[in-house]
Each structure stands twice: as C-alpha cells, then as structure tokens.
Amino acid sequence: MADDSQSSLTKLFEPRVVALIGSSKLTEAVGMMNPRICDSIYYNLTKFFDGEVLKYDIGTDVEKLKETPVKADLAVIVLSAALANRAVEFCGKNGVKAAIVVPGGFKDNERSRLIETASENRIRVLGPNAIMGVINTKNGLNTTFERDLMPKRGGLSVLSQSGGVGAALVDWATYYGEGISKFIWLGDKADISEVELLGYLSEDEDTKVILMYLESVKDGQRFLRAARKATGKKPVVILKGGVSEEAKARALSHTAAISVGSDSIFRAAAKQNGVVIVESMEELFIAGEVLEKQPPMRGKRLFIVSNVGGPAVLAADATRQSGFKLARLSEEVAKRIESKYPGVEAINPLDIIADARADRYREILEDVLQEDEVDAVLVINMLKSCLILAEDTKVIAQVAKEYHGKPVVDCAPGGEDYDKIRGTLSGTNIPVFNAPEKAVFALKILSDYGEYLSRTDKKEL
Amino acid sequence: MADDSQSSLTKLFEPRVVALIGSSKLTEAVGMMNPRICDSIYYNLTKFFDGEVLKYDIGTDVEKLKETPVKADLAVIVLSAALANRAVEFCGKNGVKAAIVVPGGFKDNERSRLIETASENRIRVLGPNAIMGVINTKNGLNTTFERDLMPKRGGLSVLSQSGGVGAALVDWATYYGEGISKFIWLGDKADISEVELLGYLSEDEDTKVILMYLESVKDGQRFLRAARKATGKKPVVILKGGVSEEAKARALSHTAAISVGSDSIFRAAAKQNGVVIVESMEELFIAGEVLEKQPPMRGKRLFIVSNVGGPAVLAADATRQSGFKLARLSEEVAKRIESKYPGVEAINPLDIIADARADRYREILEDVLQEDEVDAVLVINMLKSCLILAEDTKVIAQVAKEYHGKPVVDCAPGGEDYDKIRGTLSGTNIPVFNAPEKAVFALKILSDYGEYLSRTDKKEL
Numbered sequence: 001m002a003d004d005s006q007s008s009l010t011k012l013f014e015p016r017v018v019a020l021i022g023s024s025k026l027t028e029a030v031g032m033m034n035p036r037i038c039d040s041i042y043y044n045l046t047k048f049f050d051g052e053v054l055k056y057d058i059g060t061d062v063e064k065l066k067e068t069p070v071k072a073d074l075a076v077i078v079l080s081a082a083l084a085n086r087a088v089e090f091c092g093k094n095g096v097k098a099a100i101v102v103p104g105g106f107k108d109n110e111r112s113r114l115i116e117t118a119s120e121n122r123i124r125v126l127g128p129n130a131i132m133g134v135i136n137t138k139n140g141l142n143t144t145f146e147r148d149l150m151p152k153r154g155g156l157s158v159l160s161q162s163g164g165v166g167a168a169l170v171d172w173a174t175y176y177g178e179g180i181s182k183f184i185w186l187g188d189k190a191d192i193s194e195v196e197l198l199g200y201l202s203e204d205e206d207t208k209v210i211l212m213y214l215e216s217v218k219d220g221q222r223f224l225r226a227a228r229k230a231t232g233k234k235p236v237v238i239l240k241g242g243v244s245e246e247a248k249a250r251a252l253s254h255t256a257a258i259s260v261g262s263d264s265i266f267r268a269a270a271k272q273n274g275v276v277i278v279e280s281m282e283e284l285f286i287a288g289e290v291l292e293k294q295p296p297m298r299g300k301r302l303f304i305v306s307n308v309g310g311p312a313v314l315a316a317d318a319t320r321q322s323g324f325k326l327a328r329l330s331e332e333v334a335k336r337i338e339s340k341y342p343g344v345e346a347i348n349p350l351d352i353i354a355d356a357r358a359d360r361y362r363e364i365l366e367d368v369l370q371e372d373e374v375d376a377v378l379v380i381n382m383l384k385s386c387l388i389l390a391e392d393t394k395v396i397a398q399v400a401k402e403y404h405g406k407p408v409v410d411c412a413p414g415g416e417d418y419d420k421i422r423g424t425l426s427g428t429n430i431p432v433f434n435a436p437e438k439a440v441f442a443l444k445i446l447s448d449y450g451e452y453l454s455r456t457d458k459k460e461l
Numbered sequence: 462m463a464d465d466s467q468s469s470l471t472k473l474f475e476p477r478v479v480a481l482i483g484s485s486k487l488t489e490a491v492g493m494m495n496p497r498i499c500d501s502i503y504y505n506l507t508k509f510f511d512g513e514v515l516k517y518d519i520g521t522d523v524e525k526l527k528e529t530p531v532k533a534d535l536a537v538i539v540l541s542a543a544l545a546n547r548a549v550e551f552c553g554k555n556g557v558k559a560a561i562v563v564p565g566g567f568k569d570n571e572r573s574r575l576i577e578t579a580s581e582n583r584i585r586v587l588g589p590n591a592i593m594g595v596i597n598t599k600n601g602l603n604t605t606f607e608r609d610l611m612p613k614r615g616g617l618s619v620l621s622q623s624g625g626v627g628a629a630l631v632d633w634a635t636y637y638g639e640g641i642s643k644f645i646w647l648g649d650k651a652d653i654s655e656v657e658l659l660g661y662l663s664e665d666e667d668t669k670v671i672l673m674y675l676e677s678v679k680d681g682q683r684f685l686r687a688a689r690k691a692t693g694k695k696p697v698v699i700l701k702g703g704v705s706e707e708a709k710a711r712a713l714s715h716t717a718a719i720s721v722g723s724d725s726i727f728r729a730a731a732k733q734n735g736v737v738i739v740e741s742m743e744e745l746f747i748a749g750e751v752l753e754k755q756p757p758m759r760g761k762r763l764f765i766v767s768n769v770g771g772p773a774v775l776a777a778d779a780t781r782q783s784g785f786k787l788a789r790l791s792e793e794v795a796k797r798i799e800s801k802y803p804g805v806e807a808i809n810p811l812d813i814i815a816d817a818r819a820d821r822y823r824e825i826l827e828d829v830l831q832e833d834e835v836d837a838v839l840v841i842n843m844l845k846s847c848l849i850l851a852e853d854t855k856v857i858a859q860v861a862k863e864y865h866g867k868p869v870v871d872c873a874p875g876g877e878d879y880d881k882i883r884g885t886l887s888g889t890n891i892p893v894f895n896a897p898e899k900a901v902f903a904l905k906i907l908s909d910y911g912e913y914l915s916r917t918d919k920k921e922l
Contacts (some may be wrong), residue, residue, distance in 0.1 A: 034816070034848075132846055148844045162771020163815070168844040168874035187613060240772040244781035259917060280898040281775065281874060310623020313676060313702040314742065320538075320705035343566060354624070355495070384607045384628040385593055387495075412535060413629035415636025423478025435629075437741040 015073035022078035040145035048140035092121020104129030104371035129187035154179010155208030202230035231274030260334030296450030299375030304349035305382035316437035397428035476534035482537035501606035509601035553582020565590030592649035593622030615640010617668030663691035692735030757911030760836030765810035767841035773810035777898035858889035
C-alpha cells in the first residue's frame with residue numbers, strides 16, 4: 001500500500017499521459033468553474049508538457065466518461081463537486097493513478113465523499129481547491145491556468161496550501177528568474193497531504209530546498225517526524241498563515257482545513273527539528289533563494305565590504321540585531337589594505353570607496369575570505385554615484401566560488417541598480433537583495449540552518 | 462542674519478545662475494575627484510535646469526578664479542580640500558550665496574577652515590562630501606553626477622546624510638515613479654545642517670512629506686524643536702543609521718559627524734514630537750509613499766477585501782501584530798453582500814472570490830467604506846489565477862476618492878502582477894505594495910501619524 005501510494009505520487013509529477021476533464025457547457029455564477037480555465041490549462045499542458053495530453057469534454061453529462069474511458073496516469077478535473085466525484089470514480093476504475101481537482105467550494109460532505117470514492121477506486125486526489133495544481137519543470141508538466149506561466153528549472157520546490165500565496169510565489173519566481181523544480185498547490189488536502197508531499201520532496205533528487213506555505217497541519221506529530229527526516233537532507237522553510245484568531249476563521253473558511261491547535265507550540269517544535277520558520281511571503285522567498293545558492297553559515301562572524309558608507313552602516317545595524325558579530329581583520333591584512341588603498345580605513349564594515357571597480361573588489365574579497373575570523377561576507381555595491389559598472393560585480397561570484405565554504409551574498413540597494421546587478425549575477429550562486437537588511441536576513445537564515453546542522457552533527461558523534 | 466541665512470538656503474534650491482567649478486587637470490588615486498564627475502554634473506545641469514549654467518575649469522591653478530570672478534547664486538565645487546576652500550572664498554567675495562562642495566575626504570582641520578571661510582565670506586556651504594548635492598524637480602536643478610537621473614515632480618522631499626543611502630532612495634523613486642520635490646545630500650554638515658533644512662522644507666509649499674536618513678544630529682534639542690514645528694504641518698519620517706556601536710564607528714568615519722549620545726533617547730523624543738521612526742530603507746520609502754498619497758488613519762479598525770484567500774490571511778496576521786482591530790460589518794451590509802454573491806462569506810478578511818472584477822470590487826468597497834466601524838481598507842488583488850485584469854483595479858482609486866477621509870491601500874502580491882497594477886494605479890492616490898505585510902505596515906504609519914495629530918488636536922482644545 002505504501003509502495004502503491006508512492007507510485008501514485010510519482011504519477012502526480014511524472015505521468016506519461018495527462019487527461020484534462022472539464023465541460024464546455026457548464027459554468028457557475030460565482031466561482032472558478034469556467035470553460036476558459038480548461039482552455040488555459042490545455043494551452044499550458046500542450047505547450048510545455050513532454051508527454052501526451054488528452055482532453056475530455058463531458059458537455060452536460062458526466063456519464064459520457066463511461067463510453068469513452070479515460071486512459072491516462074494523471075487526470076486534471078475542472079468540474080464542480082458532484083461531477084468531479086463521479087469523474088474521479090470513472091478515472092479510478094480505468095486505472096488512472098492520480099487526479100488533481102481544481103475547483104474549490106466543496107461542502108464537508110462532498111469532500112468526505114470524494115475521499116471515499118478515491119480510496120475505493122485506488123486513485124489519489126490532490127485538492128479539491130487545488131487551483132493551479134502542479135508544475136514540474138523537468139518534464140514541463142504544468143496544470144496552471146495562467147497562460148505561458150513557466151518558471152525556469154532549478155532546485156526550489158514549493159508547496160502552497162493557498163492558491164493566492166502560491167500564485168504570488170510563482171509570479172516572483174518567474175519575475176526574478178528563480179529556478180523551480182516542483183510547485184504544488186495543496187488546496188483542501190482532502191486526500192494527498194502536506195506530510196506525504198514533504199516526504200516525497202525530501203527524497204526527490206531535483207529538489208534542493210523545500211518551501212511551504214501552510215495554514216493548517218492535519219497530524220502535527222507525523223508532520224514533525226517527516227520534517228526532521230527532511231531537514232537532515234535539505235533545508236525546509238515554512239511560512240505559517242492563520243496565526244491570529246481572525247485569520248484562522250478566514251483560513252478555515254477558504255481551505256476547509258482544521259487549524260493547528262497552538263501555533264506557537266507548532267513553530268517551536270518545527271524549529272527544534274531544523275525547520276526554518278519565516279514571517280512573511282518575502283522572507284519565504286529570500287530564504288529559498290539563499291538556501292539554494294549558498295552553503296550554511298558555520299559561525300556568527302560577519303564581514304561587510306561596500307563601496308558606499310550609509311548602506312554599510314545600515315547593514316551593520318541589522319547585523320547586530322540579528323545576533324551576528326562583526327569580524328575583525330588581522331593586523332597583517334588590515335595593514336596591507338590600508339597601505340595599498342590610501343583613504344580606505346580597514347575596519348568592519350569596510351568602505352572601499354566609491355571609485356572601487358572589479359580589481360579592488362576581487363583583491364579585498366580574497367583577503368577577507370581568507371581570514372579565519374570571517375564566517376560569511378556581505379558585499380554591497382551601489383552603481384549610482386559610484387564608478388563601478390554592473391559587469392564588475394561578476395568578480396564577486398568568481399571569488400566566492402574559490403572560497404565556497406563561506407557564504408557570500410550581495411546587496412545592490414535601489415531599483416534600477418538592483419535589476420542590473422541581479423541580471424548580471426543571475427546564473428551565478430550569488431543571491432542579490434535590494435536593501436541591506438534583507439541581505440542580513442538572508443545570512444541569518446544560513447546561520448540558523450548551519451547551527452541546526454552543527455547541533456545534529458554533534459549528536460551523531 | 463536669519464533672513465540672510467534663509468535667502469542663502471533659497472539660493473541652494475532656487476538659483477538663477479549656477480556655477481560649476483572643477484578641474485580637468487587634477488585627479489586623485491582613490492576618491493571622488495575626477496573630471497568625469499564634473500562633466501556629468503554639467504550634463505545634468507544643462508539638460509534639466511531652467512536657469513543659466515556656467516562652467517569654471519581651474520586647470521592646475523585655483524587663483525584663476527581671481528581673474529575670472531564667479532558670477533552666480535550657487536556654486537557647485539568639485540575640488541579637493543585646500544582648493545575647495547579657496548574656491549569658496551572667491552565665490553563668497555563675489556557675492557555667491559551658497560556652495561555645494563561635492564568631494565569628501567576632508568580632514569578635521571580642513572573642515573573647520575572651510576566653515577570659517579564660509580562664515581567670513583557670507584556664503585553657506587552644503588557638504589563637504591555632499592556627493593550628489595541637490596535636486597529640485599520644480600526648476601530642474603540637478604547637481605548629481607548620475608547622467609539622466611531625474612525623478613518626476615511630486616510631494617516627497619528627501620534629506621540624506623549618506624551618499625549611498627540617498628542614491629538608493631533616488632534610484633527607487635525614479636524606478637517606481639514616486640514624485641519628488643527636493644532631494645538633498647547633506648554630507649559632512651560642516652555648515653548647513655539638518656535642522657536648518659528641516660525648517661526650510663517644513664515651510665516649503667511643494668514639500669508634502671519629509672524623509673530623512675540621519676547618522677548623527679548636531680544639536681538634539683534644536684532638532685527636536687524643529688521637528689515638532691514641522692510635524693504639525695506635514696509628516697516627517699526618520700531612518701536613523703549607526704545605531705550599533707560598530708556601525709557608529711563607520712558612520713563617524715564616513716560622514717565625520719558626532720553621533721547622537723543615546724540613540725534610544727533620541728528616538729523616543731522624536732516620536733514624542735510626532736516624527737515617524739522607521740527601521741530600514743524600504744520602510745522609509747513605504748512611509749513616504751503612503752503619507753504622501755493617503756490621509757492619516759483615525760482609529761484602529763481595519764477592513765481587508767481580497768480576491769484570494771491566503772494573502773488575506775497573511776494580511777490579517779500582520780494586522781493583529783500591528784495593533785489593529787479587524788472591523789466587523791454591520792448585519793445589514795453583511796446580508797446584502799452574501800445574498801448578492803452566493804459563496805462569499807461576509808467576514809473580515811472578506812474573500813470576494815477569484816472571479817471578482819471591477820464591478821464587484823466597486824460595490825463591495827462602497828459598502829465597506831460607508832461603514833462607521835471601518836477606519837481604513839486594505840485591498841488585495843491577485844491577477845494570476847484570478848479573472849481580474851489590471852485595468853479593473855482603477856475602480857479602487859475611484860471609490861477611494863469618494864471616501865477620501867479613510868485611507869485605502871492596495872496589495873498586488875508578486876512580481877509581474879505588482880508591476881502591472883502599480884503601473885495601472887500610478888497617477889492615482891492608491892499606493893501599491895508587493896506583499897500583504899508591507900501594506901499593513903503602510904497603514905500602521907498612517908495610524909501612528911493620525912494618533913499623533915489627534916493627541917495634539919486635543920491638547921489645543
């Protein structure tokens with residue numbers, strides 16, 4: 001049964017044939033059931049998916065699926081509750097292993113019936129209310145109804161219980177060029193749960209970091225066991241919504257799930273098991289990017305190199321508030337820097353002055369990364385009011401690669417400058433942030449995860 | 462003397478003739494003195510400034526300025542310490558009222574000498590280390606050396622003690638299309654101080670909101686008096702850098718200013734006088750935008766309207782953490798909404814479902830804004846996975862205008878969606894944020910300022 005279930009989950013991500021089941025004849029007054037949605041899913045599937053795509057239009061009669069049996073590994077169902085239930089039944093009977101039920105608005109009894117139908121017919125269901133369903137960048141599987149939405153391939157896998165939060169995250173990922181492995185919209189979690197998918201993703205070789213937006217967890221103890229197993233292999237980051245009482249009411253209403261009893265207990269237990277807990281969508285995104293690109297930070301001693309003063313001052317302020325120490329340079333290195341660059345004062349944060357270009361950045365970064373006292377480096381580069389060009393920042397990625405045990409992150413404060421430097425450093429391992437406090441937050445994430453790993457390493461001795 | 466000083470400050474922003482004084486023959490090994498900088502300032506001045514621009518090249522001999530006297534209201538000086546001092550002297554003797562000394566790196570005694578020279582020759586000096594100097598969007602005065610950098614006209618005036626932080630903020634402003642009145646880089650504040658400029662901007666009709674990045678304040682008591690005077694007229698927002706001991710060392714080194722004794726005392730006193738204190742560059746920018754576009758929030762009861770569930774849940778969480786109450790709808794309005802839109806549950810946050818378009822937003826926003834219980838509204842609109850189009854969001858600005866006493870802010874979570882909706886709503890009074898927690902933070906700023914105004918209103922009774 002466990003093997004069977006595992007192979008069904010595999011079909012959710014790696015089907016050979018996908019069947020899209022909807023109706024061109026039925027619509028709702030308010031809600032997500034709409035022929036346009038079906039058309040858009042079909043558009044994305046046929047455009048991106050490596051495998052075969054079949055389309056089933058039930059018109060006004062779901063019983064049609066008896067005459068024309070669904071022959072696929074995975075079904076994507078865009079039908080309201082009663083019809084979806086019958087479609088799942090027909091699919092199961094025909095050997096379809098997994099189904100994504102896109103629309104929401106299921107009542108409690110409709111949801112229970114769907115679980116029964118799925119179990120009786122040995123088919124696993126994602127949803128209902130799965131909204132955008134699944135993206136797998138490896139084979140181009142894309143059941144979203146946002147035409148042409150396809151993130152590039154990479155190591156982040158994202159699980160979202162909310163359609164909206166997931167949509168915002170996939171929008172961010174495509175906009176900023178973050179590489180995605182798998183994207184899953186959990187919906188109501190009537191059948192396939194966050195625990196199963198966490199287990200699946202922790203074994204998945206293409207997934208380097210797991211990001212989750214959750215409003216509820218069905219079985220806290222099972223979830224924590226799965227989390228502990230996962231965090232030993234790769235970082236897991238969770239944003240928990242529905243913390244306040246009022247938000248809980250909304251969360252309950254829109255995802256139809258039972259909320260975790262005590263949020264603070266869940267958070268503490270998750271942290272204890274190595275999960276990185278974040279407080280906002282932006283923090284979730286930052287954590288994903290930095291954990292995918294940079295190694296864990298082992299130690300608390302940070303060094304700041306900047307071509308401007310003010311943003312470095314703000315970074316130093318944020319550093320202290322995050323519990324970091326500002327590393328001191330050895331006398332030898334400090335002397336070398338000051339004698340080579342008159343006017344540069346070799347303290348931390350180190351202001352290498354507005355006319356610094358690639359060469360000065362390279363030399364000073366090499367000096368700093370070699371220091372035993374330095375556990376990570378935050379580099380700041382302003383283009384505006386300085387002589388540096390965007391291309392110069394490539395040197396940061398080159399030097400960081402040579403000292404790959406120590407995290408290096410970049411901050412390009414501003415708007416246009418940020419775009420330019422982010423563009424220049426895309427395809428490298430250097431994450432770029434548009435404000436100093438975000439770069440420091442990113443390092444805090446690496447430090448928290450590094451601390452957890454050190455703790456577990458010691459236990460295993 | 463006060464009048465004289467005031468008229469000198471006026472010349473800093475409203476000169477008829479600007480003289481650019483530099484050298485095509487002198488450069489430094491490390492530092493900002495470079496003929497390219499002069500050329501770029503000249504490029505911007507001649508491109509944007511309504512008045513006359515004169516160029517003085519001293520070559521290798523500053524005494525040239527004796528033979529060809531500088532005839533201008535404002536001088537922009539790109540010379541190292543000794544030469545700049547002599548140039549200021551010649552300018553003062555010729556009746557130039559104000560000078561901007563661009564380069565930094567002045568030693569203590571050089572700075573003292575510059576103050577003496579300025580005072581003896583009745584000329585006011587911005588800087589040294591004024592870096593980008595001054596922008597006034599009204600007359601196109603632009604002494605920056607970033608070619609073509611010119612924010613659009615608007616109500617924000619920004620004072621930055623740091624070149625880098627100022628550069629990042631002006632970059633953000635141009636990138637996001639925020640309207641600027643004046644932009645001033647304070648530099649070392651050897652002569653013209655933050656107190657004088659705060660006073661000037663608080664009287665300036667074109668300035669609606671004052672944003673400041675400060676690392677030090679020379680005379681705390683005078684500054685607080687000026688702040689209290691200003692905050693009665695318009696919002697003042699301060700980001701204070703150099704809070705930690707380490708950052709203080711850097712701040713001292715790069716702006717050559719004495720740091721405030723106790724940062725926490727300064728912050729508390731500033732807040733007491735109505736100053737909005739923020740913690741990061743992004744918060745400073747958000748505060749500026751929302752204070753310029755929306756009225757102060759009078760009360761703590763917030764209502765959230767969204768076309769998706771998850772981001773509304775996160776907004777509700779952030780709401781509680783900010784000390785807001787979630788407003789309740791009256792029974793009458795709740796009934797009307799639920800009977801008109803089956804499937805919509807009239808709680809707060811209100812999920813008006815993913816197929817909501819302009820009409821549904823309009824009707825529900827009108828209902829909500831009319832409620833006595835509601836002090837402000839946070840609107841969320843996802844484009845992805847929803848049927849709404851960017852143009853539909855214009856309705857938010859229309860409705861908000863009709864109920865202009867109550868703040869309305871918008872959140873478009875994501876990247877591409879955010880760009881689209883921000884673009885659609887630019888030119889309206891609706892600020893748009895890319896994540897729910899930022900929209901809630903913006904409302905918190907309006908609420909803090911509203912609370913201060915209510916407190917002072919009561920005192921005056």
